Amino acid sequence: MTAKNTLQTLIDQTKETAVLQSIEELLNWDQRTQMPAKAANYRAEQITLLSGMIHQRTVDPRRGQYLTELAEEVSSQSDHDGDVIVLRLLKQYEKEKKIPLRLVEEFSKARVMAHQAWVDARKANRFSDFAPHLETIVKLLREKTDAIGFQESAYDVLLDDYEPNTKSSDVASVFSALKADLVPLISEIGESSCRPDSSIIRRPFPIADQQTFGTSAAKAIGFDFEAGRLDITHHPFCCTVGPKDCRITTRYDKNYFNSAFFGILHEAGHGLYEQGLRADQFGLPTGEYCSLGIHESQSRLWENMVGRSKSFWKHFFPLAQNSFPQALANVPLDHFFGAVNDVKPSLIRVEADEATYSLHVIIRFELEQALFTGDLQVNDLPAAWNQKYQQALGIHPDSDSNGVLQDVHWSEGLFGYFPTYALGNLYAAQFFDSAANAIGDLDLQIAKGEFVPLLNWLRSNVHQKGKPLSASDILQSATGESLSHQPMMTYLREKYAEIYSL
Ligand code: ZN
Numbered sequence: 058m059t060a061k062n063t064l065q066t067l068i069d070q071t072k073e074t075a076v077l078q079s080i081e082e083l084l085n086w087d088q089r090t091q092m093p094a095k096a097a098n099y100r101a102e103q104i105t106l107l108s109g110m111i112h113q114r115t116v117d118p119r120r121g122q123y124l125t126e127l128a129e130e131v132s133s134q135s136d137h138d139g140d141v142i143v144l145r146l147l148k149q150y151e152k153e154k155k156i157p158l159r160l161v162e163e164f165s166k167a168r169v170m171a172h173q174a175w176v177d178a179r180k181a182n183r184f185s186d187f188a189p190h191l192e193t194i195v196k197l198l199r200e201k202t203d204a205i206g207f208q209e210s211a212y213d214v215l216l217d218d219y220e221p222n223t224k225s226s227d228v229a230s231v232f233s234a235l236k237a238d239l240v241p242l243i244s245e246i247g248e249s250s251c252r253p254d255s256s257i258i259r260r261p262f263p264i265a266d267q268q269t270f271g272t273s274a275a276k277a278i279g280f281d282f283e284a285g286r287l288d289i290t291h292h293p294f295c296c297t298v299g300p301k302d303c304r305i306t307t308r309y310d311k312n313y314f315n316s317a318f319f320g321i322l323h324e325a326g327h328g329l330y331e332q333g334l335r336a337d338q339f340g341l342p343t344g345e346y347c348s349l350g351i352h353e354s355q356s357r358l359w360e361n362m363v364g365r366s367k368s369f370w371k372h373f374f375p376l377a378q379n380s381f382p383q384a385l386a387n388v389p390l391d392h393f394f395g396a397v398n399d400v401k402p403s404l405i406r407v408e409a410d411e412a413t414y415s416l417h418v419i420i421r422f423e424l425e426q427a428l429f430t431g432d433l434q435v436n437d438l439p440a441a442w443n444q445k446y447q448q449a450l451g452i453h454p455d456s457d458s459n460g461v462l463q464d465v466h467w468s469e470g471l472f473g474y475f476p477t478y479a480l481g482n483l484y485a486a487q488f489f490d491s492a493a494n495a496i497g498d499l500d501l502q503i504a505k506g507e508f509v510p511l512l513n514w515l516r517s518n519v520h521q522k523g524k525p526l527s528a529s530d531i532l533q534s535a536t537g538e539s540l541s542h543q544p545m546m547t548y549l550r551e552k553y554a555e556i557y558s559l
Pocket of ligand 1: 323327353356
């Protein structure tokens with residue numbers, strides 16, 4: 058076979074595997090939005106069979122042979138589509154072939170069972186019901202990191218699945234710089250005598266109206282509802298079932314505006330990234346998102362830098378007043394702007410404000426690291442969790458459900474995932490600065506409800522880039538800078554200086 062034919066065969070096989078993966082995605086989406094609880098066992102069988110098939114195709118030795126042959130001709134600096142595809146797939150192949158099929162299947166089954174156990178344990182507020190499942194997950198992940206091998210720490214192997222080529226020691230040092238600046242800012246805010254009236258957003262907001270208003274905002278920023286949909290779930294997420302099929306989800310609280318509205322903007326931000334990827338490259342690294350940190354940067358940018366800005370509400374507040382006359386008719390814009398940006402240490406990560414959010418993430422990162430170094434045992438997690446909340450945020454969880462059981466991630470085996478949330482915040486601030494410099498009067502455009510120039514900048518500088526070797530490649534090419542917590546801190550300081558008269 059000529060190199061050209063080999064590459065084409067490889068691309069065809071990879072795209073076919075992507076079809077199987079997209080079916081698995083659909084089953085996962087269904088499990089989390091529609092599936093009756095009693096269907097969990099059979100769903101586990103469906104997903105186990107599919108992931109086994111996908112794994113077998115991915116580690117097929119013929120595929121390895123093609124990749125190795127092709128890689129000999131490729132320069133690691135090249136950004137040619139074919140070369141990027143070969144290099145990324147080779148890295149993935151070499152990693153996956155080290156994981157035995159037995160482990161893949163056991164893990165896949167364990168996470169489906171653990172997910173249902175987590176749902177039940179959270180409802181019953183009993184961590185001990187979930188602990189044995191979590192122990193299995195951690196044990197299987199340890200086997201995985203041992204099978205793959207590592208230099209500095211096992212946690213690096215886990216992190217690599219979500220933030221490729223990023224070291225946990227680097228993440229730890231950026232996080233500690235961030236924490237060192239965030240903690241004094243949060244206490245300054247806490248001591249300010251200016252307090253927004255946050256009761257404004259805790260008035261009655263009828264769910265049907267929230268649904269309509271949230272959908273219209275997602276549409277306004279560019280989410281394509283003919284290539285996507287919005288559904289209800291416990292723990293909101295975004296998933297892609299195909300090149301023109303992006304599913305976002307949210308949850309509604311009839312007495313709390315922020316939860317669904319900013320949740321929708323957040324997931325729509327993820328969706329815009331997915332919808333902005335190169336559809337003709339679906340299933341290939343050239344049509345795939347770069348890393349979860351970069352993914353999260355897109356959601357946080359739309360949710361916070363756009364959605365929680367004064368400019369955004371200059372345009373949307375009159376529309377919100379029409380949609381929710383009972384709650385907002387007599388509220389001035391400034392009061393509403395303050396209310397949606399209120400900073401207050403709280404127990405639940407997904408409802409945390411922008412300033413305290415990263416501290417929630419840093420706590421999880423520290424606990425995960427301790428679990429994988431062996432410094433912490435699963436049974437001691439609730440106590441360690443509560444202690445860290447007390448130290449970092451000055452509050453103590455009132456229950457496991459509002460503490461250690463609040464997130465879905467560990468039940469799905471997603472260790473190494475949390476740090477990408479805080480990295481996303483940092484990347485988002487860096488992208489937003491660069492976009493504003495390139496576009497000109499971004500604030501004015503947002504205030505007019507014009508989002509196309511910003512979306513176009515993100516499309517060409519982030520979305521269309523696919524999956525280069527690491528997030529820092531995209532960051533560097535889009536902003537000319539490497540990772541820094543400074544733009545994020547400058548952005549937060551400016552915003553809160555206005556609201557809290559700092
Ligand atoms: Zn997100």
